[in-house]
Amino acid sequence: MVSPRFRAQAGIIVAMLGALLSASASADESSRIAGPPSTLPIASDPTVLPSDPxxxxxxxxxxxxxxxxxxxxxxxxxxxxxxxxxxxxxxxxxxxxxxxxxxxxxxxxxxxxxxxxxxxxxxxxxxxxxxxxxxxxxxxxxxxxxxxxxxxxxxxxxxxxxxxxxxxxxxxxxxxxxxxxxxxxxxxxTALSIRTASQQLPALPSPGFPTPVSTPRRRLTINPRYIAQEPSVSTSVNQAVTPAEYVITVTNGVNIVVDNVPVQVGGQLMLTQIDLTADRAIIWTDAPASSNQFAFDLNENTPCQVYLEGNIVARIGSNEARASQAFYDINNRRGQLVNAEVRTYLPQIDGMLRLRADSIRQLSESNFHARNAFVTTSAFGRPGYRVEGADIFVEERFDPSGRIDPGTGMPSTASPQITALNTRFYVEELPIFGLPYVSAPAENLQVPFERLNFGYSSIFGATVHSVFNVETLFGFDLPEGVDMGVQFDYMTKRGPGLGLNTDYDVDGHLLGLPAHHEGTSKLYYLHDMGEDNLGRDRRDLAAPNNRGRAMWRNRTDLSVDTWINAEVDYISDRNFREQFDETGWDRDKDSETLVNLSHQFGNGQFNALVKGRINDFSDQTDWLPKFDLFNLGEPLFGDALTWSSHSSVGYGRIQTAEAPSDPQDVFTPLPYLQDASGLVGMTRHELNAPFMLGAMNVSPYVMGEAAAWGEDYNGDSLARLYGSAGIRGSLQFFKALPDYRDPIFGLNGLAHKSQIDFDYYYAQSTKDLDEIPQYNEFDEDAQDRFRERYIPLEFGGVLPPEFDPRFYALRSGAGRGVADPYFELVDDQHVLRLGWRNRLQTKVGPPDRPRIKDWMIFDLEGTIFPNADRDNFGETLGLINGRYIWNVGERTSLLASGVFDVFDGGQRIWNAGVLTQRGARGSLYVGFRQVDVGPIESQLITGSYSYRMSQKWVSTLGAAYDIAEGRDRGESLTITRIGESFLLHLGFGFDVSRNNVGIGVSLEPRLGPFDATSTQLSSLLGINR
Structure with missing residues (x-):
């Protein structure tokens, strides 16, 4: 993948070339000031009198x-x-x-x-x-x-x-x-001018008219290059041409300084200074009005040509150009740099951008041509990674769009365009990719490709994944804030793929109102010639030939308080995303098609949602439409009471997933989802009365809800009343031991912070949970897809209530909050939830700037069910969970966590491990995890390490082994070479479930310095920051 930092390179290069060539021209033209340099510039200025204070x-x-x-x-x-x-x-x-x-x-x-x-x-x-x-x-x-x-x-x-x-x-x-x-x-x-009076040029006839002095004054001076070494200056007059031509030859080192140089930057005329240094120089010009060849003025009509040779350095501000030879014809706006290198500072990467070329020619005032040129941010003379072109042209092109130049406020009539021929991307001296023709506006030039990955796996075969920038590839001029890439993929076992990815962040209008639009879209088509391999028992599933995805997600902000979210996400078949975008399938949001309007006011918010399913293989609910009104934390009677509410009404339609066509893809519909449609309405209100009881924060509360469904799973209408009353509170304890010291454990004082909290409530519902249709989704598609498979595989097609996710959510209180979107998940309950949270803290760091650090963390939670037979499968105590962290030192931590239920078949999940992080050197983790839930039992030993072996090499390794089943779960190994501009990753992986061996090669841009502050290095080494 190629760095985004290259995207603005061309505009900078254009400005640099213009400054060093065009600006030099205007400098020479405008610096033809008559007479020797004044030693009293203010006193001789008509705006200043010598007597002025x-x-x-x-x-x-x-x-x-x-x-x-x-x-x-x-x-x-x-x-x-x-x-x-x-x-x-x-x-x-x-x-x-x-x-x-x-x-x-x-x-x-x-x-x-x-x-x-x-x-x-x-x-x-x-x-x-x-x-x-x-x-x-x-x-x-x-x-x-x-x-x-x-x-x-x-x-x-x-x-x-x-x-x-x-x-x-x-x-x-x-x-x-x-x-x-x-x-x-x-x-x-001044001294040099006096010492060389004998070398002054002979005077020539003058036309007799005063030389016009331009404003502001521009002055060209010739100085020694080295402090202790005077230049050798010779002059001659060529009388064979009319008018006579003066030739000034300077050897032994020369420095030419031009002050008050006008240059165009962003459409504005600005004054700066240029500094030209070379071993030798020759200047051809008409006779100056003064006899001092070391400081003279040039007007725009005076012919002037300059030749520089030997270690040429030209500087303008922080920009710099170097060459071995240079020639410039000021009047005709033509010039050439040989063996040239242009450098400019890029604040985005805190480094220099270099353009290196065999020659850079200025063809006219605003047209340039570079031959055999490459662009890089590397400091090496010929870097291992670079973008190189046989010919690069920069020229002004007419802009017919009528856009306004933000720098001048005037209509833009022309814009610089960069065209590159025979562009190649090199790794070392190996050309990886090439394009015969690339053209784009200079202010928005992009490297042709944004991502380039090579690899091999048993599922996909040899693979090439690439993304090319549309503006560069096709010469489009996209609006500001729009980034578009065309994707080309090929997998020898699957087939070719073509896609279009777009990201945008722009200002615009909606229905005549000013608005800000931000979003992303993805269009992708794959001609698939293979079979899907999704893991054990699903390794050779039939797949359609024509597959792909069309996705668009947008947020439009109409104001600070009002916005619209819109999404469209079409997927060709049920397994496409899980096969080709597994990370997104596991972690990204569900694929949905919807429009949602939101407006905030004070403590409230209003939502209007329209949502429809276009992917038949997913369990989703259509809302045609749905309206929600929230009001949170509204004080009543001063601060005596706090009122929160949530009301919702809409027309919903539950649509269950269609069964897969391949019988190997095991499927059973989820028992708590059935097709139903109708009006769904609810209103829920809660009153809190918080107060302090001594040191304890106490808040009694009552909550009531009325809900109705136009159609339940039996086709009948249904209504439910739900209410609960309870009290919640917390009590904090604190003890400080400032004088406690222990050098072995690194303790510099010790403080214990402890908190006990509780939530006791009693709830009644007029309907049982198993009667309520689940119109509001409470889990993501990836989890639903997994449950559709494990019900027949692990439970023979009938899901026991202990493993019903709705009953687990009920026991956890997931649907009891006022603003919880899945309000269906409540029932009769009598519950006391308890929590005990502890922190042991000490001070670390320098004595004058100590900071507080958590030395130990221990949290314990549990739930008591007085009506155990109804609420917790016959056990009074349940949902026991805890967490423990001991930060032994600055680098090493002991970690443990777990969650338990004591009824038969209940969850018994815990893990323990050791994590050590050695700053910028690497990290190591070794742990054990046990999962014992009903028929599922797993005991995994996992380990991973990341280590920076040297300044140029980093290795990472991960492995897992199941003791309970005596089975290897997989390994991965990645070796990374840290280059000057890129990170080269070589990866190997083995997925036991899919019986897949994979090898990958990827290129990642190196952004900024690669030191302890680098987020890239932290991610590579697995260091938490």
Missing amino acids: ISISSRYGQQWVDPDGTKIVLLRGNCVIEQGQRRYEADQLVLFGSMASQPGDPTQVFAYLDGALGGGVHIQTPGHREQIARDHIELVTTGKFEIFVPPDAMVEIPGSNQRAIPTLSGSNERVVVRAIERRNSTLRR
């Missing part, structure tokens, strides 16, 4: 004197510089310089503005505002120079009542290091 403010500040005697001030938080009509804003600000020694003398300060914390640097002048990552300016004024910091961020000067900015060195701060490098670079460029 300078005001600087921030939230925090510190100052110190550098060893060379320079005074440095570091300001943080909401930094603002104001002078005249110009205003600067930044996250951090570093100032170098000193105040004027005499009144009237100019104060000169070098200021470095940094916006790396996310706010950027904002420059504001009348009618204009721009934003860049960082900048530097030289502040000059003959007026006041003031720095304002809040009083709470200042310290008192000893011996006076005045306060000042704290004196604290910050020379090691990263922002100060960057500021010093920028200041030194400026000083080096």
Whole structure:
């Protein structure tokens, strides 16, 4: 399966290419500023006068004197510089310089503005505002120079009542290091310009018109690449062309910095800085208006071509490109990078995305072509897993949909499109999959396939399961929030399969009202040429040739309090899901077709349900329709009483499952379900009167219900009145031993928390439970299907009442709650339920930050039936269950639980085991489980372990053996290789029940760092978090 993190890669790549090529072009064009770089940019600006005072403010500040005697001030938080009509804003600000020694003398300060914390640097002048990552300016004024910091961020000067900015060195701060490098670079460029005056270009005739200066100002400067190594610069003039062409050749390392570069990001024009570094460079251009070849201006009409060679590095923000050779023709918007690599940061994975290509060419302003390119998040030069294409094209395409660009608020006229030819997915150097043509919008480009699994089993044969993204495969432009995948499967023993999977989370409308829609759908068809194997006694069931599933589940939120759930789920035959989607069959919700409207108001909720069965092999009830009204916890007479109610009315139709056509698929209809239809109505109310009796919380209650059924199993109408009265309560105990210590058991203080609770009630019903039709389903399809088989296999076709699930639910009180959906499950009862719950807790962790930990947990519950013959098969005590956990240490726990009934044939189920978890190294569990229920007896020894053998390998093993039957129950083994970008799983399994041996190979994307915080590693090692 391919990582979802690749889905936004193309848009990032387009932005990166555009920034490094197009932005470089616009940078060179717009940075042709006449004249040498000004050393007093504010004083020479018409929006600032030299006499204008300078005001600087921030939230925090510190100052110190550098060893060379320079005074440095570091300001943080909401930094603002104001002078005249110009205003600067930044996250951090570093100032170098000193105040004027005499009144009237100019104060000169070098200021470095940094916006790396996310706010950027904002420059504001009348009618204009721009934003860049960082900048530097030289502040000059003959007026006041003031720095304002809040009083709470200042310290008192000893011996006076005045306060000042704290004196604290910050020379090691990263922002100060960057500021010093920028200041030194400026000083080096000035010195270099003076030293190379003899190499200045000869002046050429000028047309006499003033060179227009663009706003904002863009400046190109040529600097040394290495601090201690000056570049070698030579210049020449080619008089053979008109106008004359200047050629500047720089060797021995060159660094070209372009400030205030305009780039298009998300439809908005933003200013940034680019940094180009190479071993050698050649620049062809017309004569600049200045004789300084190290800092000159270029207007948009001046021809300019640049060639870079040797260890080329280009940076824009956190994006970076590298190449061995590069050429760019600025006027014609054409360029090429050779042996190129583009890197951009992806916050979703906290890592870098790389595009590597033999060459990247810019064909026009917005069209690009990469040859022999691959995309990866790996840091390796040529990773073991990658998506590679022979040719990748990025081009602007007209958008006829009339959509609004969210970045500009204007209609979108064009959008970047990515087209890839001969795309291949490689594992190491082995091509696993390829597509001849892939095309999709760049902002929503997806890797062609989302899942790819290979395997072999005795049931399915050799298998290939794959899911491909529809947008990438067919070039569709799906709405935002919609993800669609086409599924291709092939199983040598079963046949080919084709499917379409869709997930969506979109805003829209319903009946003219704004709504939010969220849901999923699955369409799948399989041409089956084999037989079903569902386990012992069902290993060769006849299966239809044409099989599949059509499922859609949707939730529409009309408001916070109103929503609609809708489902359609058609399955071709009774065994399809259990055979091909066993996990979903065991754990997912039932396959249903319904529409349900829900609305909440205060303490109440209203539901309107329409439901119909379309799968004849399932036991389900149609509701045509059904209405429910709930009111929970409504206070009466102040807080003296609490009233809860549930009323329901609807027309129901019980439809029992049809028998399977294969006689080997044993089937007996469930005795408590029969076909019936009619009006079903009920209203149930409960009053509680809670109060405190000393330390005991007590709540007497009464509950009454009236219910009616239009048709019971005899075809007659039926009515029932039910009522109960009782009292429930709880009492808590607590004892603390803060001084108790035991290093052997890791005890640092001990606290015992204990609670005793009870629920005593007496209930009467005018009808017995076996007379009541079961219109409301109380169990899932997978359990009903199992009961349809074990009744004839284990009980000879007649289900004893001790094993009737309705009587078990009655004894457990499953239908007594006011809001319980299966209100039928009540009868005459006299019951006392008791519970005793205990916690032994201690403190662990560092002394200054201890946390509370459960050292031991012991819970015990039981039920007393005074009328034992009627309510509990002749035994007064029943439904005894308990749970015990002893967390021996941070890594090891002893676990035990069980549930028992003491009547003949009652359940006796318990298990005990040891679990040890060693952090990021792995986990181990060994346990014993006994199941003794009537004719069913099983004694299983189970064991599993997960272990990280090295940084690259993890193994997991599970096994089970039945002592009672002396039979192996199955094993599974998985070995996982942890790669740079993917997890490669090699699995082996043996299912004794189905006599199935399976081998599987699957690929899973590695998401984020694979350390102790990784949820992937926790799942792989079986570690609970």
